[in-house]
Structure formats: C-alpha cells, structure tokens
Amino acid sequence: MEKTYHGSCHCGAVRFSADLDLSEGTSxxxxxxxxxxxxxxxxxxxxxxxxxxxxxxxNEYRFGSGSIAHLFCRTCGVKPFGRGHLEELGGTFYAINVACLDDAAPEELASAPVTFEDGRNDAWDRAPKETGYL
Ligand SMILES: [Zn+2]
Incomplete structure (x- = not known):
C-alpha cells in the first residue's frame, strides 16, 4: 500500500517525505x-x-557520467537520497534510502521485496552472481 513516509539523515538537519509502496519492491x-x-x-x-x-x-557527489546526484548531509555524512533524470523512469526521480525512513516499521522493512542489480557491470536489469554481501 502506498504511504507517505518521513525520513531524515542521522543528525536531523535533512528531512524529507516520500510517497512509496515498500511492498512494490526495493533494490x-x-x-x-x-x-x-x-x-x-x-x-x-x-x-x-x-x-x-x-x-x-x-552536499552533492557525482562521478562517472555525472548523471546522478548522490546527496549526503554535510554534518553527519548520511546519504538520505539521490537524484537523477532518466526518460525511462519518467524524468526526474529520487532514489530514497529506505534505511532513512523514520516511520517505516521493522516489519514493513523486513517484508519489502529486494531486487538486486549488477550495477558494477552496467547491467541494472539483472542480479549479480553474489548478492549476500549487499
Ligand atoms: Zn545529518
């Protein structure tokens, strides 16, 4: 079920809300x-x-093609979300750090399906051989 979740970095300087359905999957x-x-x-x-x-x-960190803004709190270093723009994803998107959602119950997090992506080989549509350490 889609819900409005609230999240933050560790020190609380950065706060956000996002409408998402954890049961639809995470990655x-x-x-x-x-x-x-x-x-x-x-x-x-x-x-x-x-x-x-x-x-x-x-603070914003970019590398490689520079297309994704990896954002982190300059005080505590926690990375609550990133931002990018891909037409395939409908334009500008946010990649929410699920671990930063303050009002997601442990049961919701535990039951959220996880899809693994082999980003190291630019193969976002398939899982890497090893996933247990991710
Ligand atoms: Zn912080």
Whole structure:
C-alpha cells in the first residue's frame, strides 16, 4: 500500500517525505558507490518526493557520467537520497534510502521485496552472481 513516509539523515538537519509502496519492491546494487554505502533504495518520481528541511545541509557527489546526484548531509555524512533524470523512469526521480525512513516499521522493512542489480557491470536489469554481501 502506498504511504507517505518521513525520513531524515542521522543528525536531523535533512528531512524529507516520500510517497512509496515498500511492498512494490526495493533494490540494492553492487556498483562502486552503492556497495560502499550499502545503499538500499526505493525509486520514486520527483512528484512523490518532498524535501522538508536541510537544503543547505546537503552536499552533492557525482562521478562517472555525472548523471546522478548522490546527496549526503554535510554534518553527519548520511546519504538520505539521490537524484537523477532518466526518460525511462519518467524524468526526474529520487532514489530514497529506505534505511532513512523514520516511520517505516521493522516489519514493513523486513517484508519489502529486494531486487538486486549488477550495477558494477552496467547491467541494472539483472542480479549479480553474489548478492549476500549487499
Ligand atoms: Zn545529518
């Protein structure tokens, strides 16, 4: 069921809300940045996302083609979401860090399906051979 969740970084400077359905799935990826950050995401179109506080606290990191803004709190370092633009995903999207949702119950998180992506090999449509460490 789609719900409005509220999330934040660790220190609370960055706060956001996002309308999403955890039972529709989440994903984990083995690309160079997701693997190191252990980023667990749910992707939503820009219209389902709202930044409530902390615009000035966000630092942006880009690498490779530079198409994705990896955003993190300059105080606590936590990465609450990233932002990108892909026509295939309907334009601007946000990749919400599911672990930063403050009002998602442990049961909801535990039962959210996880799709694995082989981002390390630019194969986002299939799972890598090893997923247990992601
Ligand atoms: Zn913070």
């Amino acid at each position: 984990r990826c083995n690309c160079s940045v997701c693997a190191k950050a252990r980023f667990w995401k749910s992707v939503v179109p820009a219209k389902e996302f709202q930044l409530l506080a902390g615009e000035d606290s966000l």
